């Protein structure tokens with residue numbers, strides 16, 4: 001499914017193809033643990049299964065969820081990351097489905113999810129892709145599902161490589177795309193490339209009955 005996709009905004013602007021990020025040692029965001037802004041949500045049971053980890057990378061968040069008993073599916077376009085995720089999950093004795101798929105076109109997965117975790121994917125998408133992504137998430141969730149999204153912010157502490165504004169989030173997660181925003185809270189994203197975490201936002205969106213056809 002992901003093989004025919006077009007490079008996303010972030011890939012065109014900054015990155016070589018996503019898979020390259022994983023071929024030469026840890027990618028900058030592979031901190032070996034869930035992001036501290038997401039860990040409390042995972043530990044407190046804020047997610048409801050089945051959970052979609054959209055842009056799961058090497059699967060650290062999917063694995064943290066699975067270790068707490070959640071049914072999780074990780075989706076990513078980077079085959080190298082998925083291979084690593086599968087190997088580490090097997091080492092840890094965790095059963096997780098890691099799928100090579102495009103988060104902008106999730107319907108072909110043929111799966112339904114009760115919640116979504118996105119750590120670092122939304123902010124890599126271009127302005128035209130973010131609404132498509134929100135609609136794609138809506139295509140695999142039902143009203144009442146919740147999405148928790150950690151993304152770089154354009155305000156606050158050190159600014160990360162793909163900052164997006166609150167208006168960018170509001171423009172994507174609209175009622176027409178099947179979402180209402182519950183909260184946009186200040187957060188942080190830790191990386192291997194900087195001592196200080198980058199400014200981020202933790203977005204909570206609730207799936208509502210959309211105005212578009214399902």
Ligand SMILES: C[S@@+](CC[C@H](N)C(=O)[O-])C[C@H]1O[C@@H](n2cnc3c(N)ncnc32)[C@H](O)[C@@H]1O
Pocket residue numbers: 008018019029030054055056057058059060061075076077078081101102103104118119120121124
């Ligand atoms: C910044 S990394 C974060 C990875 C992981 N969530 C983590 O926290 O370690 C963004 C991830 O999104 C993936 N990605 C980018 N565009 C995607 C798309 N259209 N569909 C699925 N995954 C995508 C990349 O391959 C990469 O693994």
